[in-house]
Amino acid sequence: MSDVVLEIRDLRVEFPELGRSVQAVRGCGFGVRYGEVLGLIGESGCGKSVTALACLGLVPPPGRVHGSIIVDGEEVIGASRKALADLRGGKVAMIFQNPGKALNPFFTVGRQMTDVIRVHRPVDRSGARDLAIEALELVRLPDPRVVLGKYPHQLSGGQLQRVMVAMAVSCDPLILIADEPTTALDVTIQGQIIVLIRDLAQSRGLTVLFITHDQGVVASLCDRVAVMYAGRIVEMGSSDVLFNRPAHPYTRKLMLTAPRLGRGKTDLDVIPGQVPDMRAPPEGCAFHTRCSHALELCRKVSPLTETLDGDHTVSCHRAKELV
Amino acid sequence: MTDQAHLAGADRALLTAANLSKLYSTRHGVIQAVDDVSFVISRGETVALVGESGCGKSTVALTLLRLIDRDGGTVVFDGRDLDQLTPREANAMRRQLSIVFQNPYASLNPRMRVRDIVGEPIHTTSGVSRGEREERITRHLLSVGLGPEHMDRFPHEFSGGQRQRIAVARALALEPRLLILDEPTAALDVSVQAQVLNLLRELQMSKGLSYLYISHDLATVECIADRVLVMYLGRIVETGPVSDVFTHPAHPYTRALLDSIPVPDPSQRERLQPLRGEVPSPLNPPSGCVFHPRCSRASSRCLQASPTLESFGNGRSAACFHDLIKEQ
Amino acid sequence: MSTIPGASWPQRVVRPSWTLKLRFFVSGHLLFVAGATVFGIILIMATLAPLIAPYDPVAIDFSVKLGAPGPDHWMGNDELGRDVFSRVLYGARTSLMVGLMVTVMAIALGLPIGLLAGYFGGRLDTVLMRLSDVFLAFPPLLLPIAITAAIGVGLVNAMIALAISWFPWYARIMRGAVMRVKSEPYVMAARAMGVGHGRVMLRHALPNCLTPVIVQGSLDFGYTILAAASLSFIGIGAQPPEIEWGLMAAASRTNFLEFWWTVTFPGLAIFITVLSINLVGDGIRDILDPRFQEFR
Numbered sequence: 001m002s003d004v005v006l007e008i009r010d011l012r013v014e015f016p017e018l019g020r021s022v023q024a025v026r027g028c029g030f031g032v033r034y035g036e037v038l039g040l041i042g043e044s045g046c047g048k049s050v051t052a053l054a055c056l057g058l059v060p061p062p063g064r065v066h067g068s069i070i071v072d073g074e075e076v077i078g079a080s081r082k083a084l085a086d087l088r089g090g091k092v093a094m095i096f097q098n099p100g101k102a103l104n105p106f107f108t109v110g111r112q113m114t115d116v117i118r119v120h121r122p123v124d125r126s127g128a129r130d131l132a133i134e135a136l137e138l139v140r141l142p143d144p145r146v147v148l149g150k151y152p153h154q155l156s157g158g159q160l161q162r163v164m165v166a167m168a169v170s171c172d173p174l175i176l177i178a179d180e181p182t183t184a185l186d187v188t189i190q191g192q193i194i195v196l197i198r199d200l201a202q203s204r205g206l207t208v209l210f211i212t213h214d215q216g217v218v219a220s221l222c223d224r225v226a227v228m229y230a231g232r233i234v235e236m237g238s239s240d241v242l243f244n245r246p247a248h249p250y251t252r253k254l255m256l257t258a259p260r261l262g263r264g265k266t267d268l269d270v271i272p273g274q275v276p277d278m279r280a281p282p283e284g285c286a287f288h289t290r291c292s293h294a295l296e297l298c299r300k301v302s303p304l305t306e307t308l309d310g311d312h313t314v315s316c317h318r319a320k321e322l323v
Numbered sequence: 324m325t326d327q328a329h330l331a332g333a334d335r336a337l338l339t340a341a342n343l344s345k346l347y348s349t350r351h352g353v354i355q356a357v358d359d360v361s362f363v364i365s366r367g368e369t370v371a372l373v374g375e376s377g378c379g380k381s382t383v384a385l386t387l388l389r390l391i392d393r394d395g396g397t398v399v400f401d402g403r404d405l406d407q408l409t410p411r412e413a414n415a416m417r418r419q420l421s422i423v424f425q426n427p428y429a430s431l432n433p434r435m436r437v438r439d440i441v442g443e444p445i446h447t448t449s450g451v452s453r454g455e456r457e458e459r460i461t462r463h464l465l466s467v468g469l470g471p472e473h474m475d476r477f478p479h480e481f482s483g484g485q486r487q488r489i490a491v492a493r494a495l496a497l498e499p500r501l502l503i504l505d506e507p508t509a510a511l512d513v514s515v516q517a518q519v520l521n522l523l524r525e526l527q528m529s530k531g532l533s534y535l536y537i538s539h540d541l542a543t544v545e546c547i548a549d550r551v552l553v554m555y556l557g558r559i560v561e562t563g564p565v566s567d568v569f570t571h572p573a574h575p576y577t578r579a580l581l582d583s584i585p586v587p588d589p590s591q592r593e594r595l596q597p598l599r600g601e602v603p604s605p606l607n608p609p610s611g612c613v614f615h616p617r618c619s620r621a622s623s624r625c626l627q628a629s630p631t632l633e634s635f636g637n638g639r640s641a642a643c644f645h646d647l648i649k650e651q
Numbered sequence: 652m653s654t655i656p657g658a659s660w661p662q663r664v665v666r667p668s669w670t671l672k673l674r675f676f677v678s679g680h681l682l683f684v685a686g687a688t689v690f691g692i693i694l695i696m697a698t699l700a701p702l703i704a705p706y707d708p709v710a711i712d713f714s715v716k717l718g719a720p721g722p723d724h725w726m727g728n729d730e731l732g733r734d735v736f737s738r739v740l741y742g743a744r745t746s747l748m749v750g751l752m753v754t755v756m757a758i759a760l761g762l763p764i765g766l767l768a769g770y771f772g773g774r775l776d777t778v779l780m781r782l783s784d785v786f787l788a789f790p791p792l793l794l795p796i797a798i799t800a801a802i803g804v805g806l807v808n809a810m811i812a813l814a815i816s817w818f819p820w821y822a823r824i825m826r827g828a829v830m831r832v833k834s835e836p837y838v839m840a841a842r843a844m845g846v847g848h849g850r851v852m853l854r855h856a857l858p859n860c861l862t863p864v865i866v867q868g869s870l871d872f873g874y875t876i877l878a879a880a881s882l883s884f885i886g887i888g889a890q891p892p893e894i895e896w897g898l899m900a901a902a903s904r905t906n907f908l909e910f911w912w913t914v915t916f917p918g919l920a921i922f923i924t925v926l927s928i929n930l931v932g933d934g935i936r937d938i939l940d941p942r943f944q945e946f947r
Contacts, residue, residue, distance in 0.1 A: 043512040043513070043514060043515075044483075044512050156601055158601055159601070186375040186376055186539060186602075187375070187539055187540070187541075187580060187583045187584060188375060188579065188580065188583045188597055188598040189375075189597075189601065190583070190585070190597075191582075191583040191584075191585065191595055191596070191597025191598070192597045192598075192599075194585060194595065194597070195595065195597055213512055213513060214513070214585070215513065215587035216542075216584060216585030216586055216587045217585050218587075219585060219586060219587045219588055219589045219591075219592065220585040220586065220589075220591075220592050220595045221585075221592075239589040240589050240590070243587065243588055243589050253514070254513070254514065255587065257513050257514045257516070257517040258513050258542075258587045259516075259517070259520075259540075259542035259543050259545070259546050260542055260586060260587055260588075261541065261542055261545055261569060261581065261584065261586070262545075262569075263545065263546065264545065264546075264566060265545065265546055265547065265548070265549070265565070265566075266546055267521050267524060267546075268516075268517035268520055268521055268546055269517060270514065270517045270518045270521060271514040271517075274482050274484065274485075274515070275482075275512075
């Protein structure tokens with residue numbers, strides 16, 4: 001498995017609270033292969049963002065992280081401060097949902113970009129500036145020199161997200177983690193960012209872990225998809241398989257609830273109920289409270305991950321009979 | 324000008340807005356947020372208002388609710404011109420119009436109980452006894468799928484979907500006839516979005532409500548709306564029945580919006596063709612057709628003259644010099 | 652509408668026992684608990700002063716004039732032979748009352764002004780806030796001095812003077828908070844439902860703006876005690892035979908080098924009271940901070 005650049009094994013993250021703690025991630029495991037775009041999809045509160053933060057050692061206190069995250073052969077959990085500093089922005093870059101809040105309003109875009117570049121690359125100020133311009137050209141921002149002199153509030157949301165992507169790729173990272181980077185943007189701009197990330201992955205061999213709740217975004221961007229529910233990966237496989245032959249009841253329902261054009265004015269499929277309270281997640285399979293196929297077994301025993309065919313894996317007691 | 328077929332059948336019209344306009348003056352100049360917008364909402368109908376952020380769709384909603392003053396145009400509700408009502412009549416009329424906001428995490432007062440949130444609009448009407456108010460609150464909560472046991476809880480005790488149900492119950496409190504839905508599912512998860520959209524459809528059928536559904540998500544528009552108005556930079560660029568407009572868009576902008584939606588099907592990945600560029604600054608709108616800088620078909624004519632909204636039958640109209648439908 | 656399955660499912664929430672909650676609270680807010688404990692003791696001692704005090708605080712006894720602290724008089728005696736410990740106990744009543752009254756009066760004056768100015772904005776805002784600013788332009792103790800000079804010397808007048816010089820802070824805090832809350836969607840939602848300005852201000856703006864006012868008020872409670880004591884010290888606050896810590900310190904200022912206890916104990920009382928109130932105030936700010944509300 002030398003082609004796996006990011007491997008997460010049995011990741012557990014909990015936030016201690018009164019009495020019981022919030023179990024944000026409960027034994028999540030998957031690997032991201034070199035050069036692929038992996039989509040991590042799930043509803044809010046399923047632990048997908050916390051998983052992403054854990055990859056950079058950025059889980060906020062009082063969160064406790066257990067398990068193993070290996071980036072390019074090096075363990076992240078428990079790594080030294082220096083190792084983490086080299087990792088962040090160097091090997092792994094991250095972009096967030098709200099680009100406006102990720103930049104400091106008091107400094108120009110150019111100043112912030114060159115500062116980041118100089119941390120990770122042995123260049124002087126003008127060299128960093130050249131690299132910044134190069135990165136802005138790469139993300140197809142018109143007039144990069146003008147953009148460098150602007151303050152964040154002078155740019156639109158779409159432009160800011162391009163700046164964030166430019167900043168992320170300017171240090172030539174191995175992996176780009178994108179946490180819902182298009183959710184706050186208009187559809188037309190969302191489309192542009194998707195195409196941009198797709199092109200970057202293809203042209204530069206960038207590995208991308210793309211976190212989203214939008215099935216459409218996953219389908220148009222990702223090679224493989226991991227579906228997360230209540231802190232665990234319930235199903236994983238290639239986009240084609242997951243969209244056309246989903247095996248887990250949750251994945252099936254999730255694919256059906258997304259409204260898509262061409263169906264006309266009809267009721268949508270719903271998943272009954274809500275995502276579970278992670279202070280007291282259900283025993284057994286976490287989805288049994290909302291699953292129409294749930295058996296007595298599902299209420300008691302947590303299903304193991306089995307391989308269906310190729311790299312299609314699923315965690316469901318009834319996956320094989322339901323397919 | 325627009326929707327002549329609908330204007331003719333004025334007895335079916337619940338709300339007729341004609342030539343609405345709204346200017347904002349800012350430090351940097353004047354912005355025409357809404358420019359000559361006209362539309363009709365019939366009884367029991369859902370009209371969707373779509374466009375990117377900043378296109379003026381929310382401003383239209385706020386002027387209808389009279390939360391902001393419009394600078395021009397008339398609004399006729401239930402056959403009566405809103406400008407010619409006495410304050411008392413205007414107040415009574417206002418109750419027939421209500422709104423559900425986008426973010427249920429922010430639109431509910433965190434320090435009020437559900438009982439008071441849903442009951443608050445009833446407070447504004449005189450002559451409702453305490454018992455009757457309780458009865459109404461319970462009835463509205465039940466109609467959105469919540470129970471009396473939720474009455475004494477605070478908003479933070481609910482999930483996003485449940486909060487949006489509370490917001491819907493509040494909007495229904497005064498038995499309105501027209502509900503403005505301002506991106507009601509934008510802040511919700513997809514599975515919850517489906518629950519809320521289905522609820523809204525059921526309420527419409529059981530109560531005979533009319534909806535003005537404001538959204539940028541064309542996929543949800545298709546499953547809830549009958550007709551659609553597409554707005555760009557404060558103007559309506561296309562209107563018509565949803566099924567026709569979405570299958571055969573007549574304006575390049577509508578088409579571009581449809582092509583920008585990521586389809587949840589990996590085999591149709593290449594269909595994603597996002598529109599280039601960004602919405603221009605309303606402070607300095609482009610000459611001629613405001614869409615021309617982003618339009619793949621812009622000709623020299625588009626740079627100079629501004630197309631008007633022309634009706635071409637079947638309840639449809641578009642503001643474009645090109646005949647997109649014939650080309651198809 | 653029961654066709655929506657699970658729409659009203661209750662969330663499973665684990666309710667921790669109250670002892671656990673208390674332990675969690677104490678460990679998270681140690682300074683607040685310490686301050687509150689000290690302040691509670693001061694409050695009890697002030698309330699029960701007539702029962703605790705070993706002597707009549709105004710009884711003059713020249714036989715023990717300026718007597719040093721000893722087993723009979725724990726804090727010694729002042730220049731008229733009065734028991735300092737008893738006087739410190741009674742003085743707590745005055746000081747706490749002054750602190751409370753000044754803070755309440757300042758809030759009562761400043762809160763409505765800030766609410767109106769912040770909510771309506773525009774010209775009303777300009778007029779109200781500039782008027783308040785006039786009171787802020789004076790050096791802190793000069794304005795009360797001027798006011799007491801105008802309306803007469805005395806504890807009540809000193810309190811009024813302090814409230815007048817303090818209220819603009821509350822007006823400012825309230826105005827800022829209201830301007831922030833005013834743009835919240837729930838205020839817009841209430842307006843959209845036809846709720847009038849008065850009700851929006853009282854039901855929506857006010858409750859959501861109280862946190863900073865409460866925090867500032869609890870901190871000011873201490874400062875006003877200090878300010879009132881200062882006024883008494885310079886002779887325009889409490890007048891004999893009233894018992895007040897600042898006045899006690901003032902009366903002994905000529906001979907405190909030899910008879911340190913006459914000044915030290917009232918001073919210490921002021922110090923401990925103000926410190927405990929400040930700890931409580933800081934604690935309230937932490938507890939009411941929305942970031943901590945997750946741990947409810």
